[in-house]
Amino acid sequence: MGGRIGEQKGTQHEYSLEAQRRDALRFACDKLQPHEKRAKCALAHFTGADAAPQYGRAHETRTFPTRCHAQGGHRAFGDSLKESTPVTVNIQLQNADEALALFGAGDVNLRKMRELSDARLVARGDTVTISGDRKEVEAAEKLVRDALGVVRGGGEVSLDTLERAARLGAEGRSLSAETNTGVSLPRGLRAKTPGQKVYLEAIENNDITFGIGPAGTGKTYLAVAMAVSYLKARKVKRIVLTRPAVEAGEKLGFLPGDLQAKIDPYLRPLYDALYDMLEQERFESYLASGTIEVAPLAFMRGRTLNDSFIILDEAQNTTGEQMKMFLTRMGFSSKVVVTGDVTQIDLPRHVTSGLAISKKVLGNIEGIAFHEFTEVDVVRHPLVGRIIKAYEKVEDAEENRRAARRGELLSIREDERDPQPHD
DSSP: OHHHHHHHHHHHHHHHHHHHHHHHHHHHHHTSOTTOHHHHHHHHHHHOTTTHHHHSOHHHHTTSOOHHHHSOHHHHHHHHHHHHOOEEEEEEOSOHHHHHHHHOGGGHHHHHHHHHOSSEEEEETTEEEEEESHHHHHHHHHHHHHHHHHHHTTOOOOHHHHHHHHHHHHTTOOHHHHHOOOOOOGGGOOOSSHHHHHHHHHHHHOSEEEEEOOTTSOHHHHHHHHHHHHHHTTSOSEEEEEEOOGGGTTOGGGSSSOHHHHHHHHHHHHHHHHHHHSOHHHHHHHHHHTSEEEEEGGGGTTOOBOSEEEEEOSGGGSBHHHHHHHHTTBOTTOEEEEEEOTTSOOSOTTSOBHHHHHHHHHTTOTTEEEEEOOGGGOOSOHHHHHHHHHHHHHHHHHHHHHHHHHHHHHHHHHHHHSOOOOO
16 A cells, blocks of 8 residues: 555656646747747657647648757757747948938838848848847848948849849858959949959959850940949040941941941940940030040951050950951050850851950960859849850750761761771
């Protein structure tokens, strides 16, 4: 009888300890935020299925991390609580203007940051409050500070900027650090990708720079921006913009209208870039005075351009002779930028592009830089990058087939040239 009573007392004592532990765990979980699901997982593990429904349905717990099930005991629960402890970080902005530049009109950028982050972002006045799990808060804080770095560097934060910042942040990189060149561009322009940063630095540090890559990478636009910057800083006295009018075979004399009317359709992209960076009155004044000159490549022959920033656009449509002619127009205190896309050549099939030749001929000359853009640098619609990549894949496959075919023909010709002796 005494043994049975002792058994009951021991059971009651054990039950009391279990109840105390369960109550303590429930109290700890009550203090956590509702989204702290790791704590629910740990509670379900220690208290059993009876307690789990009070803090989350069974189908919810299946989606939680299973670390607490893999490691038994209080240590696993402690690690889970440590990871899921709520963290709050405040980021102070300088003023209302900086807040507007960061959040965007109608808070469009703020909504995008919330979409890209798992943490909770709240903006009140000139303060951004980030709360949530430690890792979530760290990722969100990096995103916000990266975007803020773009604003303070004189750049503009767009939805594309935030997506690139989030992508680089996941790789442990910083958009503001990889795009800040220290080069002053008009209208607050700045590099939007690491590739654009390298391109701008190449223009700054070399007399001749080749920017080669697909459409939408900003190679021409940034070159024009650098030219305007140099003109405003009085580093050059004029800007000369040119491109081959290959669609007319460079024979503009047969087209109707005066010279300006003849060349306008071919040079419109360059005009558009200039209009973006200069007031209309100043642009027209520069054109009238010859400070800015926009002309087809055929009009460059026989000239020497001193104290000039010279840009050749669509260089893939030049011949080898035209490229040589253009590059030798460069005079003292001048800077040259050549842009083009070797995948969009409009020359006849039997004519080799001067842009393709130039890299083989000039690749090792000091003072000449070649920068190649990729689909990663495309700053247009996200589909543009995928389209470029898809075409490159098909073109590479076609080139491999042609190379294989050339190899077969070469083998056949060698066999015909050296017939095997007959027995």
